Amino acid sequence: MPEGPEVECVRRSLKSIIGKKLQRIHLTELSQKYHKYQNKQTQFNQFSGHQIKKIERIGKFLIFKFDRKEVILNHLGMSGNWLLLKEKDQILPSHSKVLIEFETLPNVVFYDMRNLGQFKIYESYNSVLKHQPIRKMGIDGLLSTFPMDEFLLRIDKRNYANREIGSVLLDQKLVAGIGNIYKSESLALANINPTRLVKTLKNKERRRLGQAISKTLHKAVESMGSTFNSFRTPDGREGSAQNWHQVYGKKGGKCSSCGSEIRRVVQDKRSTFYCPNCQL
DNA sequence: CCGCTGGCCTGCGAGC
DNA sequence: TGCTCGCAGGCCAGCG
16 A cells, blocks of 8 residues: 555645644554564653654655654555544454554554554654664655755666666655556556666666656655545545556556557566556 | 565455 | 465574
């Protein structure tokens, strides 16, 4: 479900809990089972009576900031999501892991079927920035102005030269926020074959790719993300980005611009979809 | 530091 | 109907 654009939509939808006074952050029994939800309930008790001041997004991570120095780092993994609970005693979704209750409704719950998400306390904002994946995070693909020069510098690093671009695009150290869908879609928009080695990409193609990434991610946010099975924003809205996908999930279908059959290849154990005729 | 492999999890649908 | 398999929007640890 969640790539950078979906995480951004979740973040925006959670704005309705900013500034509200917390009663408690409650871990469900389920969450105690999984090592990725490391902190104990008692460590969350310190947040009772405090306010969420801000929710930031860095790549695919969300960072909850409070009126105290500790922060919470949240990752949705493959299946995590938040839901606003607008009614008292509303039934929680299955696989609920974290329930946050306020003095006034709505409350909010984090649920995560596959348990690949995270919800972790850090002692300060600075310490979370030192946290490994965040410290090394690349360009934010959702910056309003895509930093093309930096993109060209980063993609030119030696370790990418002999790798396939389809695989490199999933590396959050290059552009943060791209996931498996928007990887395929960005390459389709740029007319670049995912199996091309980075070193064979001409400067013009690299620029085209950078533009395509930025355009694709922004368009996805405007569409409220992609909804395949059940992704919704926390306030219940479905995304519509899937309606303009050119290639993702369309193996065997026809390319809308040339009619060729869309192919699927596996790169780094992830599917990549492309049009063999349009993407050279 | 790098790239590669396997692992972490649950659920769903296709095919037998 | 039930089984197995592959697959799913992500990432990390461990190895050489």
